[in-house]
Amino acid sequence: MNVQWYPGHMTRAKRQMQEDLKLIDLIIELVDARVPLSSRNPDIDRLGQNKARLILLNKADLADERQNEAWKEYFTKKGFHVVKVDSRNGGGMKAVQAMIQEACREKIERDRRRGIKNRPVRAMVAGIPNVGKSTFINTFAGKACAKTGNKPGVTRGKQWIRLNKNVELLDTPGILWPKFEDQKVGERLACIGSIKDDLLNMEELSLLLIEYLKSRYPGVLAKRYGVSEENSPLAVLEETAKARGCLKRGEELDYEKAAGVIFDDFRSGKIGRITLEWAEKEK
Numbered sequence: 001m002n003v004q005w006y007p008g009h010m011t012r013a014k015r016q017m018q019e020d021l022k023l024i025d026l027i028i029e030l031v032d033a034r035v036p037l038s039s040r041n042p043d044i045d046r047l048g049q050n051k052a053r054l055i056l057l058n059k060a061d062l063a064d065e066r067q068n069e070a071w072k073e074y075f076t077k078k079g080f081h082v083v084k085v086d087s088r089n090g091g092g093m094k095a096v097q098a099m100i101q102e103a104c105r106e107k108i109e110r111d112r113r114r115g116i117k118n119r120p121v122r123a124m125v126a127g128i129p130n131v132g133k134s135t136f137i138n139t140f141a142g143k144a145c146a147k148t149g150n151k152p153g154v155t156r157g158k159q160w161i162r163l164n165k166n167v168e169l170l171d172t173p174g175i176l177w178p179k180f181e182d183q184k185v186g187e188r189l190a191c192i193g194s195i196k197d198d199l200l201n202m203e204e205l206s207l208l209l210i211e212y213l214k215s216r217y218p219g220v221l222a223k224r225y226g227v228s229e230e231n232s233p234l235a236v237l238e239e240t241a242k243a244r245g246c247l248k249r250g251e252e253l254d255y256e257k258a259a260g261v262i263f264d265d266f267r268s269g270k271i272g273r274i275t276l277e278w279a280e281k282e283k
């Protein structure tokens, strides 16, 4: 779901979040493991004060495993509970179950001291568009469960998915908006496909991606396309166009098409497991 954000969207999304936050104990925040900072909206830290917090590094299957670990450590040091997950294939779901209990231990203890027994923890999934919120809810809660709440008109009230006797999940995720103030954030979100491609110059963006891959993941482009990485990004794009037969009419090389090939391969993990933001740089 590629969504562009305008002030109206943001106000609505924020208001909805604030309403839903009143109902829950725990925020399960999804970030994209390939861009864990750019795919976050830091406003959630203010909105979610006094809530238990769990960060899921989703799409961990597409990200560099060493960086997944580094980001896990980074967020853990900041006081979050963290789990790496692959919602598409169900990886990490058991760990999420366990971590929910861990993250809410304080609340469970508090309830017990007050004599409240068996009140389930209520949780909400939140994140910017395309991080995998729906996929996670479906995988985690089981498809049948999640569906009931999606039928329009079934009920106007909130739908809760009962995960077990201890945990209930709000069936509609909280939608956060990306923070575009830093140009790099926009570029990275575009690289992973979270911004409409036709809003950006994909050829220029591909040169940035090539530059990044050459420096941080040397060898991956050479391996996939047989290009010489010591050449400039433009030369690499040209070689890729040749290697993949990206031609316009009249045998002219089609750079835009070659950029599209690189983005498709990158987004689907065919170039390898790549992380565009490294935790070491952010400490």
Ligand code: G4P
Binding pocket: 001, 058, 059, 060, 061, 062, 085, 086, 087, 088, 089, 127, 128, 129, 130, 131, 132, 133, 134, 135, 136
């Ligand atoms: P959202 O609700 O946050 O907007 O995201 P959504 O679940 O719609 O997921 C966005 C895309 O990300 C989907 O791909 C989904 O399959 C993919 N995805 C979600 N979680 C993971 C994950 O852990 N690993 C990987 N590799 N992909 C994930 P799509 O191309 O839009 O749809 P589809 O082709 O999968 O149907």
